[in-house]
Amino acid sequence: DAGVIQSPRHEVTEMGQEVTLRCKPISGHDYLFWYRQTMMRGLELLIYFNNNVPIDDSGMPEDRFSAKMPNASFSTLKIQPSEPRDSAVYFCASSSQGPYEQYFGPGTRLTVT
């Protein structure tokens, strides 16, 4: 079975540009999570969805960040405008059992210059 799929795997962009990260969860999973990982702050939960509905976005750092889940098989995380401090690895994870046993994607490494 395919795991969580993220694209792109690497993204390099200039400050001020819009960045869109994509995620396809495991089929049948009804929870989807977006995380950000940096050396300084570790792993941070940004937002999570249940049945395509955003449940908790308290981890979203600023209004520049937005996330959508238009259907059960696709989610996006958008940063507009991007800033150098947004450079990080962004992970998507999905689960069929709430926060338990989350399955992580390979991540998108974002570099904002």
Add this chain to the structure above:
Amino acid sequence: GDSVTQMEGPVTLSEEAFLTINCTYTATGYPSLFWYVQYPGEGLQLLLKATKADDKGSNKGFEATYRKETTSFHLEKGSVQVSDSAVYFCALSNAGNMLTFGGGTRLMVKP
């Protein structure tokens, strides 16, 4: 609020050495406890879990026992391999809430 504290790394061991990575937690009630592993260039994978006191989680030769009296969930392996080199994250989930992760411990195993 809930928190997880792990020993700082990196932990450097020779192949076949015994591994312990310490993890302690602070939480009200009876959380579930997890160890996740992140291999280089990959996302996190669930390694093992324990859902109640005195439970022992095990997988791939790794073990951890849920010790409520010491609020600990230390990860152990009797004989590490080079392929075990990775970052290990301890985590808890309390009353169905989101996972709270520790800061991660990098393990480096030398041949």
